[in-house]
Amino acid sequence: MLRNRVKELRARYGYTQSELGKKVDVTRQTIAFIEKGEFSPSITLALKLADALQVEIGELFWLEEEE
Amino acid sequence: MLRNRVKELRARYGYTQSELGKKVDVTRQTIAFIEKGEFSPSITLALKLADALQVEIGELFWLEEEE
């Protein structure tokens, strides 16, 4: 199962969903969906997010066992 | 622009496209498309590939400037 720390890191930088979306060229709804874990973004978007949030991509998204 | 080292690492392990596809639950055509850089896989698939090829995901896929 895919997990991520987008919401946590976005909050740490004080970015709104819209601001983060703008940085990585997606809409705020896309950011919201990702934060809710409702879908698995493309690796291109994931890499942009890691860049915007200044973290290694492996620390932003990871797979967990357990359904 | 998205770049990757899938083909190189797959060769290093001596896996066929089919074998690698089986390990990460996609078809051999999907592996072929990724190796050709024809599309940007989901991060879920990218993480599975990094796991199968025993490399950090950031070393398997990365973004490059220059169209």
Place this chain on the structure above:
DNA sequence: TAAAGATGTTAGGTTTATATTACATAATGT
């Protein structure tokens, strides 16, 4: 207290990832 900003959420639409099937070719083994 009214306005503006941030988030949650949903519906419908477009684009792209991925599957299935298929055919061709090159390489390898019998």
Place this chain on the structure above:
DNA sequence: ACATTATGTAATATAAACCTAACATCTTTA
């Protein structure tokens, strides 16, 4: 020589990502 395996590639189909637009709620601020 023939069969098998690996790869390239293309067509069509489906599922999922992502967009636009909209409305509701909550919070902050003028």
